[in-house]
Amino acid sequence: MPSSNPLPPKENALFKRILRCYEHKQYKNGLKFAKQILSNPKYSEHGETLAMKGLTLNCLGRKEEAYDHVRRGLRNDLRSHVCWHVYGLLQRSDKKYDEAIKCYRNALKWDKDNIQILRDLSLLQIQMRDLDGYKDTRYQLFMLRPTQRASWIGFAMSYHLLKDYEMALRILDTFRNSQMSCYDYEHSELLLYQNLVIQESGESEQALKHLDKYCDQICDKITVKETYGKLRLELEQFSEAEQVFKELLNLNPENTTYYARLAEAERHSSPEKTLEMLQRYQDLFPRALAPRRLQLNYATGETFKVLVDQYLRKGLHKGVPPLFVNLRSLYKDQHKVDTIKSLLLEYVEALKNHGHFSDSDKDLPREPASALLWTYYYLAQHYDHLGLTEKALKEIDAAIDHTPTLIELFVTKGRIYKHAGNVMEAYKWLDEAQGLDTADRYINSKCAKYMLRANLIKEAEETCGKFTREGVPAMENLNEMQCMWFQTEAARAYQRLGKYGEALKKCHEVDRHFSEIMEDQFDFHTYCMRKMTLRSYVGLLRLEDVLRSHPFYFKAAKCAIEVYLRLNDYPLPDPTQTQEIDTENLAPSELKKLRNKQRKQRRKAELERQQAAHAQEKREQHNKSRQQADPDLEQPTLDELIPEKLERSEDPLEQAVKFLQPLQELASDRIETHLMAFEIYFRKGRTLLMLQSIKRAHNLDANNPDLHSCLVRFLQHVAVNPLKGPVADVVKRQTTDIFSNYDAAQLNSDFLNKNSKSLPHLLQGARMLHLLDPSAQAKALSLASHVDGLDGVNLETCTRVLEALRNEDFGICEQAIADYTTQCEKRFPYATAFRPPESYTATTNHQALTTISDAVRE
Template structure:
């Protein structure tokens, strides 16, 4: 379609040069040519030129001007597909995909067969998962360009994603027959494997197997052919054929655990003795392979297990294999196997200490000195797993005395302290390990993680700074690298420190990472079709659909929701204004001290401000350099800066919590915590049906969960007080749905029944039951307190005791200072290493011991803080 406002030849040539400059990213030249056209009074309001000038300005970061020019051009030429297309590109650069789709559709009204607009529209539709719209757009592209490979592939994939496998296979067959002519290469091979994947997902395994055999000479990925055909044989119950395939695969890789499991399935072995005999065969066939030896231990029983695990342990300790315990840890689910391993290891230690052999039998071979070291190492981990901290520390100390330069020993010692509840000693052990090899990034990261667990965020940042970019704060660099393990740990650390704003900042940063990952898939929509990596592309799309089910997102969302709930219940108070001191009535010496103090405070504030300005300049320079290096859109929008204080003073904390909750309700619905957090939010918003929905979903997952009991009791009590204020239709729904949950019991009856049942067996159940008893019957506070502070439960843990202690200190059971003191003493006796139950002075000394070197360096200059402008600049670095 010709433009609605055509340019004469000279100006039209200039306009084409603007387009070429945009395509080649020569934006300044494009602006010059646009100026030449617009400086002519006849074409000062030429819509398409104004739109292209706006698009060019957007690429230079002048977003406000860009929108002004594009909208002005659109007003002057509403029938121009170029103007609408440009407006769509502008919206797309701001990630407003829905608006961009509308613009592209308007552009297609005036030019229905514009290939570029249709391609851009199809990319946005697959990005937004508008699969029906994507199919229609790919059909139009297919009809316009039937000779292009991408037209066929995109059209077939649109049907595949919609679940119409037969149509997708027909299109791929037609394309392969009519368009694909030899020679056969990697891309042709990938196309055939993708077609085979379509057939398999349709459930036609026989047909998929025939297709695989028919084209196996044209498929270059021979391993994929074997593995896929083996899967098909198993699904078709052709066990003999599957057996041949997996035996052949084992010759290729005898360490692949899956091959052994599939071969057992093909041989239809179910008896443990048969499986042990099966592994004996492959131990002889592949004498150097570890996989059959380890898998055999899972199936072996009694005497056979003792003999086999003895061989396995001796081999591991002789060779000095550090992850030996981690390898065997899954066997500890069977207590008899755990006892057998313990007896053997203790026997090894005794004999190795005496005469350097594994047993006292005659003819035993002398072992190297390192065998005793690794036996100590294994025993320490074994007793740590059993929560026998004293014995674990005794063995790890013996190992360190034996070989004080082995890094792994200090890592295990730190882990023992961590499990014992002493995070400070834990990270001190990790610091020793890190000092032995400062170039080991794993140990560095592990040490930083332990520091965060101990609440020492600043020291953790300094530890990470050893491996981050110079000139940029460590937190900035870690955020840029999407280092989510650090940010989730930091968010939890700030939450424990009650620095709510900082915790929310980290949670929002992780949330932004997931948004960026979802937006980054945009570049792959065209790339994967061009490179024919179709199976990987479909896998990418399916991964992106469930991306926020990842544990990193769940952890950050949980922190954010808990913090927002806390801020809703206890909003932050405005900082009190400091009154001006009365200088008139001060003595001259006091006045001089005050003036000196004010002067120092002013200089310190100025230095902090200067440092913050330097950090900001470096940050901007870094972002600018990074932006210039990027291959993607240079006009990507800058996100608002996350300011901790602003985040902590959100106007509607519950609404902010819901933003983190929504993805979890869709993608983490199988986790009971999701629905418990949903109930806590909707309970505060007083939304009866949403509360009911959350309770029912949690109840279906685990009706015995103690938090579910608490939700049921609180909901029942809330209904008793609020049911008369609800609409009749809501009342009818609630009554019909709650029958199974409540069973005609009142809140008090449910609470008392729970106290007589689950609350007597579990520490967590006792705490939640006591909380509800205290809320419903304040007169029975003593009973509730006695129940919550009992330590005789089988599942009593440090974490559970800490939760009880926090409840006591927050006043959930009323004023009970003496009971709290006695409870702390009881916990200290039961968990002597846990720092949470130590006296405040001792805990402080323990934490301060980590900073001894820093304090010594600071002591000489502590009189004048101005000599250390970097010591107290956390806010400048964080902001």
């Protein structure tokens, strides 16, 4: 379609050169040609030229100028599809996708058959999951370009994503029949995609017939066999399915899924049948590990002892480091744990005496010297898993004495100390391990992680710096590489240290990583259709839909919400307001201390400023060198995350809600999501949203101790703020299955009676008892601070009790704290949380306790 405001030939040629420069990323040359057109007084306000100049400026990072030029161009030529298209591209670059879609639709009003605008619109629609709009746009593209393969595939996929399987299959059939007979990998992928659509429609029999008809044209024979087996199981054609999975096991006897499917096809009625089947495959494939390991899941009694004896001997003889990890799932059965323990103790004794695994093996060749080492190593992990720290340390020390150069031993010793509650000692042993092999990236990363658990952030950054790019600060390079394990651990460390701005910065960086991963979909929307990787593409779209359910995001969001709640409850002082100190009435010694403290604070602030300036200078040099290498590839940068601004947010609760919303949608199966939601809405005073949170949590775990504290506070909130009208009716109707009555004290009393043998429940019940009746301090303390004969008494729970005592959840109780720490110190002698420090402050208490709690939980 011609321009609504055409240029004469000379200027039109220049305009075409601007377009070519933009396409080839020669942005500065594009600006020169735009200047030549706009310097002519007749065309100084030519809309499309102004728009293209703005688009070029945006690519150079000059965003404000870009918007100014594009808006000027649009005002001068509202009927130009080019101006609207450019404005849409500008909005898309700022991730304002809804606005960009509006711009593209306006552009199509003036040029409804523009292929490029329709393609850009379809990309945004699938990115935003506007599936109905995507279907309409793909239909337009299909009608305009019916000979292009991508037009057919995109049109069919739009119906597939809308679950209109019949229409999707009709389009795919028509397309396939119109193709030339070229049976290559792309045709094979198309057939597999069509079969996937049939399966998702629920027509397993049709899918099987389709596979029978076209299996010769499909190149991926393994997928064909797996699909055959799956479909025949669904159709209860067990004998055929059995044959398929036997063929697959002949190809790959290490695939554990095939064994499970084969057992299903053979319709085993008891574990003994499965055990017999696995024994057959062990005899058939004597070198395969999978059937040997799977037998241990089904065997019991003496049979289990014989089988695990063989498995352990083989692993210890060969020296398999992850042997314990491989068998850890068996530790749910106490009988199996006892059997493994008795065998290991027998091995140690026999190996020390005569170099064999048992006395009956004396006539056989001796085991290698390393067999004893790996037995010690396994035993140490065995005792650590059972919480027997002293025995675990004894075994790992014996292993280190045997071979003091094996890195795995030092890593395991550090892990034992971590589980025992001593993160500093754990870090020291990991540092020792890292010193034995400084070129091992895994050990380096593990050591850095333990440093972060010990709140040694600077040291962790230096440790990771050995493997990051030279000339760039390690923290910055780790952010570039989306190293989220480091950032989530660093956020937790900053949180424990009370550096809330830095903690929030790390959480926001993780959030940006997930946004960037979702942005990266744009690269695949056209690529996958062109390369016909259609099944993988559908899998990618479905993964992206639930991306923020990933544990990394959950950890970062949880940390951010906790910090924002803390900042809401205890806002930071305004740095612009200097504290007035009465220096005249201070004693000379106190005045001297104050002056020294102020001097140190000034020095520290100056040092931090210099370091920040140095880092900024390095960044600028790095960017400058990149621009010199390729001056036309300048990219706009995201807004810088400044810790001081983040920790002084005007509305911390609203910021917390932003992190909460993805969790409510994608991690609704985790009770922590709804407990955090309650904490936010409780502070906002939103009664119905509080009710929604406790209802969802109650459906997941009605007897959760943390939920109980939410229920009591909800009842207290309702009592203080009487409800009226529809809200009162809704609350009354929706809480009938949760509360028998609206008396918080009675609810708490019933909860304590019901859970009188569980420490986590007693802790929350005692906290609520003191909250409802501060005069009942003595009773609350007696409930929470006695750990003998209770369930759930572990390091994490006891640490939470101590934290509650020191945070004055039970009022001031110095003697109770001293008595409780004495009890716990005897029970957990290696944990640092219960050792009496020289001096305590509320902040350092919280840091130490949460460090231990986080470390043990991980």
